[in-house]
Amino acid sequence: MRTAGTAFLEALKEAGVSYIFANLGSDHPAIVESIEEGKANGRGFPAMLTCPNEMVALSAAHGYAQVSGEAQVVIVHVECGTQALGGAVHNACRARVPVLIFAGATPYTQEGELKGSRNEWIQWIQDIGDQRGIVRNYTKFDYEFRTGRNIKQVTHRALQLAKSDPMGPVYLVGAREVMEEEVTPLAIDIDEWPAVAPLPLRTQDAAELAQALATAKRPLIVTSYSGRNPAAVGELTRLCERAGIAVLEQSPVCLNFPLDHPLYMGNRWSEPHQEPVLAEADVVLVIDSDAPWVPAISKPNADAKVFHIDVDPLKDKIPLWYFKARRVLRADAATALAQINQALDGIKLDAGIVKERTAHYSKLGKARSDEMLKREQPTGIVTAEYFTACLRKYVDANTIILSEMITNYPVVTNHLRPSTPGQYFLSGGSSLGWNGGAAIGAKLAHPDKTVIALSGDGSYMFSVPSSVHWMARKYKTPFLQIVYNNGGWRSPKMSTLAVHPDGYASRANAVGVEFDPAPDHSAIAAAAGGAWARKIEKPEEIEAALAEAFAVVRDEKRCAVLDVRLPHL
Secondary structure (H helix, E strand, C coil): CEEHHHHHHHHHHHCCCCEEEECCCCCCHHHHHHHHHHHHHCCCCCEEEECCCHHHHHHHHHHHHHHHCCCEEEEECHHHHHHHHCHHHHHHHHHCCCEEEEEEECCCCCCCCCCCCCCCCHHHHCCCCCHHHHCCCCCCEEEECCCHHHHHHHHHHHHHHHCCCCCCEEEEEEEHHHHCCEECCCCCCHHHCCCCCCCCCCHHHHHHHHHHHHHCCCEEEEECCHHHCHHHHHHHHHHHHHHCCEEEEECCCECCCCCCCCCEEEEECCCCCCCHHHHHCCEEEEECCCCCCCCCCCCCCCCCEEEEEECCCCCCCCCCCCCCCCEEEECCHHHHHHHHHHHHCCCCCCHHHHHHHHHHHHHHHHHHHHHHHHHCCCCCCCCHHHHHHHHHCCCCCCEEEEEECHHHHHHHHHHHCCCCCCCEECCCCCCCCHHHHHHHHHHHHCCCCEEEEEEEHHHHHHCCHHHHHHHHHHCCCCCEEEEEECCECHHHHHHHHHHCCCCHHHHCCCCCCECCCCCCHHHHHHHHHCCEEEEECCHHHHHHHHHHHHHHHHHHCCCEEEEEECCCC
16 A cells, blocks of 8 residues: 555656655655655656755746746645745746645644644644635645545646646645555546646637738737747747837746847836837737736827737736726737737738838837947946846857846846747746746756856845755756845835935935845855855956856856946945
């Protein structure tokens, strides 16, 4: 007889899970015993990786899923470990990444009635009324195993939900008594547990959109995360090139369109001005965006026809949400774009109109590119723009870039200019600390690629670098960490000044966001994980430091950390 713990691990193996990112506790004897029994008997369960911090564990599973599309698993300790997942659950939810989180629960017997009954004092103080409620706002599904007899079916259902659009995290709980229950082996046909197939547009909807784009004077596509599936990038590029349509990104969380393309109109975040190309557009197609514009600052003109295609068009996990559109359509971006392209095949495009639109947008794109080139020229100090331009020379199609730059998001997007689908990601959420764990996950998914994690100094400290770099050394996942160090949290300072431009804070020397004295960020990684560490304080130090850092990561197979000192806040 096998235990429910063994059945759970067998289900994960059947589902194709490669890694379990684990932070174990007193609730996991059945899992630990089953893993070791599996090793002894060659069962080939997913590899269990020790994660000293829960935020890092879920961020690693998140990063793996982002770059591979494959769901991974996190194990944490009762309600304490669930709470310690903290902002990582928010990130996984907002990024719509598939991940299964399993937490033990305090035993529900206390006099030895069942195997696994309470035998430690902490099991009383870890008993709460609704453990699943801790993460219910952020998960697609939560459930507590009540018997080992259907544990495989429940696990496969959870993963089926996690992997069906809109994807997202799921949460399972199992008390020790249930996980220790002896169960009869059960064969599962994994082909009977598929994710829901990508949704297409109706034929008439694709035709309507194609006609609107074909006949518009200034058609514009706005997107934030359509490139989660790399196939969507190719379809979007083909659509824009053949019809002379421009692309504007709003807070992009992945590569949606080649950033060096003439029809690329740039990326917006929270800049306090109206976006000109949005104001002049007469047809706007929004594809996969949680907030395509900030209406109080920048929005389409009142006469523009707005259409919205999204894998999650109703945003039911965002209580206050409304952006007006003539048509709101639930569909997979890659599928929908392919359908619109097919519909365009039946429309005779006016060559003169396409040529004029292409020339108009290309002129704007060239002006924007020229402005970006000016900003990255050397000035005698290390600027984010100049450093990023230097870094760009080392990035190729075999590089994965993970950015958690916050106020420097636009700098990295504009001056690194990635162009390979599937190589550039943000967390997709707003809880800081994703970048380090995500780099480990990305490297596990693609050990042949160079992984770069870019962060501000605040995001770096949130990432728990001592745990990250210990794991990176132990599990041989070398990556290049670059800290854009401006000496504090610039984002809350900018937010305050945006609301109170002439207030007391605008005249204060310090407003509680400064990191003075500065920590030695690179030394933390060196001490925890044997990373190569270097500070950059002058422009003339950049080239040599970058060359050596990439050599360390690519040739020596160990982490490198560059602490790049920028002007203070």
